[in-house]
Amino acid sequence: MGNKFSYHFHNLNSVLFMVEEINPYDVAKAQIDIVAKEMGLEKNIAEYLKRIERALIVTIPIIMDDGSLKIFEGYRVHHSTVRGPGKGGIRFSMEVTLDEVKALATWMTWKTSLLNLPLGGAKGGVRVDPRKLSFKELERLTRRYTAEIINVIGPDIDIPAPDINTNSQIMAWMMDVYSMQKGRSIPGVVTGKPVEIGGSVGREPATGMGMYYVLQALCEKMNLDLKSQRIVIQGLGNVGGTIADILYKEGCKILAVSDISTGIYCEDGLEIDKLLEWAKARNALIDYKNDNYKFITNHELLTTKCDVLIPSAIENQITQANADKIDCKIIVEGANGPTTPEADKVLFKKGIRVIPDILANSGGVCVSYFEYIQDINSYFWKLDRINAELKSIIIEAFEETYKISEERKIPLRTAAYIIAVSRIAKAIELRGFFP
Numbered sequence: 001m002g003n004k005f006s007y008h009f010h011n012l013n014s015v016l017f018m019v020e021e022i023n024p025y026d027v028a029k030a031q032i033d034i035v036a037k038e039m040g041l042e043k044n045i046a047e048y049l050k051r052i053e054r055a056l057i058v059t060i061p062i063i064m065d066d067g068s069l070k071i072f073e074g075y076r077v078h079h080s081t082v083r084g085p086g087k088g089g090i091r092f093s094m095e096v097t098l099d100e101v102k103a104l105a106t107w108m109t110w111k112t113s114l115l116n117l118p119l120g121g122a123k124g125g126v127r128v129d130p131r132k133l134s135f136k137e138l139e140r141l142t143r144r145y146t147a148e149i150i151n152v153i154g155p156d157i158d159i160p161a162p163d164i165n166t167n168s169q170i171m172a173w174m175m176d177v178y179s180m181q182k183g184r185s186i187p188g189v190v191t192g193k194p195v196e197i198g199g200s201v202g203r204e205p206a207t208g209m210g211m212y213y214v215l216q217a218l219c220e221k222m223n224l225d226l227k228s229q230r231i232v233i234q235g236l237g238n239v240g241g242t243i244a245d246i247l248y249k250e251g252c253k254i255l256a257v258s259d260i261s262t263g264i265y266c267e268d269g270l271e272i273d274k275l276l277e278w279a280k281a282r283n284a285l286i287d288y289k290n291d292n293y294k295f296i297t298n299h300e301l302l303t304t305k306c307d308v309l310i311p312s313a314i315e316n317q318i319t320q321a322n323a324d325k326i327d328c329k330i331i332v333e334g335a336n337g338p339t340t341p342e343a344d345k346v347l348f349k350k351g352i353r354v355i356p357d358i359l360a361n362s363g364g365v366c367v368s369y370f371e372y373i374q375d376i377n378s379y380f381w382k383l384d385r386i387n388a389e390l391k392s393i394i395i396e397a398f399e400e401t402y403k404i405s406e407e408r409k410i411p412l413r414t415a416a417y418i419i420a421v422s423r424i425a426k427a428i429e430l431r432g433f434f435p
């Protein structure tokens with residue numbers, strides 16, 4: 001995996017997030033090897049699954065507010081459309097590379113397959129620091145990016161959604177560009193839209209809700225009372241912020257949280273309601289004043305003794321370099337790809353249960369799927385129905401995963417991959433290879 005111990009500072013997350021130079025696509029491919037071995041998958045199929053179906057690289061020239069020209073690079077990758085149209089978010093960040101997007105697209109394939117949704121796996125991104133753009137520049141960037149990828153997206157081709165640093169407003173612009181080009185309103189081209197233009201109620205908190213349902217289910221299996229678990233959360237974005245809010249309201253003690261500026265710790269538990277209000281107003285945690293709170297580094301945050309650790313930021317956070325120092329019972333992966341395969345081995349030996357990303361954070365794409373079918377049918381569901389169907393789908397996937405992991409005495413990740421990869425392999429077998 002190359003340069004394992006050469007650290008560089010992670011731009012997106014400031015000096016506190018030191019990230020090893022690990023290529024996420026190498027991680028995604030290594031995970032395929034692990035499951036292929038476990039399930040005896042045919043070698044050629046495993047090799048095929050390590051490839052992406054197609055990738056589009058686009059150049060995005062933008063006239064900035066001051067009249068100057070800036071050029072950005074963007075991507076849209078389809079890993080697999082064998083079980084249905086591509087599905088996956090769009091990320092705006094300086095860390096975006098073609099290989100990162102390939103990895104994220106691959107993980108989307110496993111995620112939709114694990115939930116048995118009739119969708120494939122895709123992902124997109126633009127290498128840009130959106131904090132450096134004005135609102136109007138962000139709109140122009142989004143619109144031009146959409147125009148550049150217009151031929152590879154569509155309700156029956158590939159359906160984008162929000163991811164890191166993208167939101168419902170960005171989805172609204174994408175839907176508008178697509179619809180204007182086609183000459184009619186086509187809300188089903190993207191999910192995670194504002195409710196007023198065909199978005200779904202419950203989509204925004206869906207990832208956090210799904211994490212809550214699977215954590216609750218695992219606690220039951222382990223005879224743990226969720227309320228008395230001490231929690232540490234990395235990242236306070238849509239995913240980390242929502243799960244922090246849910247667990248705080250549940251009565252859990254949240255010992256530490258972090259954002260891009262710092263980690264913050266309090267042995268007696270943080271006042272999450274106040275911190276979330278602070279974060280929502282676009283304030284950095286480093287500026288938060290409370291004499292009982294201690295500022296901590298990313299490394300200290302991840303290795304804080306707790307019961308449940310919830311990495312909800314970016315890839316490659318739990319690695320060979322810190323896995324043996326992780327001190328918790330359960331890890332719930334809110335982020336995509338936060339744990340490397342080497343770290344997985346260490347965590348498994350230590351008896352830490354990891355609810356893998358493709359299960360833990362699948363609530364988002366699950367409600368995206370609900371949004372998509374609501375758009376196609378022009379019939380919208382109430383929140384009760386959204387949450388009930390989300391819970392039923394994610395808990396079914398959890399139970400299947402848990403059963404396989406117990407029977408085979410393997411990590412939850414490998415079990416989840418067995419289910420997801422088997423469905424893809426079966427679909428490939430049934431369809432055969434064209435021509």
Ligand code: GLU
Nearest residue numbers: 088089161163364365368
């Ligand atoms: N970006 C989210 C994810 O990584 C949601 C994708 C979607 O809803 O299509 O799962």
